[in-house]
Amino acid sequence: MPGLDSDAPSAAATPACPACLKISLNAATERYGKYELFDCAACGLQFWEPRAMPDASWYEQMYGGRDEKLLPLEPGHRYFLTDELAPRRGDLLDIGCGTGNFLAAARNAGYSVSGTELDRNAAQFAKEKLGLPRVHGLTVSEFAKQHPVEKFDVVSFFEVLEHQTAPAEFLENVKSLLRPRGYIALSVPNRERWLTGPDVLDYPPNHFLRWNATALRSFLNAHGFETLSVKEQPADIRHTAQMINMGLRTGLTGKAAGNAVASFRDVMQMPVAEAAAALQAKPTARQRAVQFLGRLKHAACYPMAIAAYPYIRMRGYKGTYLYFLARLLE
Numbered sequence: 001m002p003g004l005d006s007d008a009p010s011a012a013a014t015p016a017c018p019a020c021l022k023i024s025l026n027a028a029t030e031r032y033g034k035y036e037l038f039d040c041a042a043c044g045l046q047f048w049e050p051r052a053m054p055d056a057s058w059y060e061q062m063y064g065g066r067d068e069k070l071l072p073l074e075p076g077h078r079y080f081l082t083d084e085l086a087p088r089r090g091d092l093l094d095i096g097c098g099t100g101n102f103l104a105a106a107r108n109a110g111y112s113v114s115g116t117e118l119d120r121n122a123a124q125f126a127k128e129k130l131g132l133p134r135v136h137g138l139t140v141s142e143f144a145k146q147h148p149v150e151k152f153d154v155v156s157f158f159e160v161l162e163h164q165t166a167p168a169e170f171l172e173n174v175k176s177l178l179r180p181r182g183y184i185a186l187s188v189p190n191r192e193r194w195l196t197g198p199d200v201l202d203y204p205p206n207h208f209l210r211w212n213a214t215a216l217r218s219f220l221n222a223h224g225f226e227t228l229s230v231k232e233q234p235a236d237i238r239h240t241a242q243m244i245n246m247g248l249r250t251g252l253t254g255k256a257a258g259n260a261v262a263s264f265r266d267v268m269q270m271p272v273a274e275a276a277a278a279l280q281a282k283p284t285a286r287q288r289a290v291q292f293l294g295r296l297k298h299a300a301c302y303p304m305a306i307a308a309y310p311y312i313r314m315r316g317y318k319g320t321y322l323y324f325l326a327r328l329l330e
């Protein structure tokens, strides 16, 4: 059968865009390890190939430490809670709710809240420490299957969409949980943010998709949503200091520390056991000295950032968060 000819180009050679499903790609624009970054000419999404989402234990390992404490609200959370176009009450489901910081704030603001979280430590924290009983250790598709009649006025997913391998399927699952004319609220890292070097978290298998406002709007629209609010966080002083710090990287710290210091970007691609060893290894005295100098250098960037900030603001440099509020058309 022609369709099964093993000499035919493989699907991986001409990947389809995971958002709009069209095969209309610009050549790979970046390579990292076994991964290639493509750019969809039809909808503007950038996505990595191949895509395979790690299991829950991977996230527990990589994000360990973040999952047992109450983190401050992120900009996306605050944009939603102050968004004049968002409904002010109703049933809200937060996908990937972490330790429940946003859920607790939404509950205080008057929503009836539920959440999903695959990291077991984070889910337990949300339940026991924040008194949020309706936090489920399920993926969105598992939740939809196990709660077929439960529907929500708002489904939120902050810093979740960039991790997805199949975003179209993910959004259809979200849709199935919404009441008619229901809302979604979300944020992703804005790929148009000001960067002076690679953002080590923004690589596979952690993130597979890179969005900007145009690609996100077209994606939501294709799935029956009307965009109500878009907010691109402007670069603030903290972001400016980080970018100055990153831009001043000379390679000296890497040399002084030897090969043992692995960046998070490299650790992510290691087999689980090797990554665990790298994450748990005690730093040598030399590495500790380098870390100390690194913190000193970062602190020294703040006065420079304050001096540079009027210029950064005038140029309209963008920060990390891209927030959307959208509503089902029917």
Ligand SMILES: [Zn+2]
Residues within 6 Å of the ligand: 017, 018, 019, 020, 021, 022, 040, 041, 042, 043, 044, 045
């Ligand atoms: Zn596309």
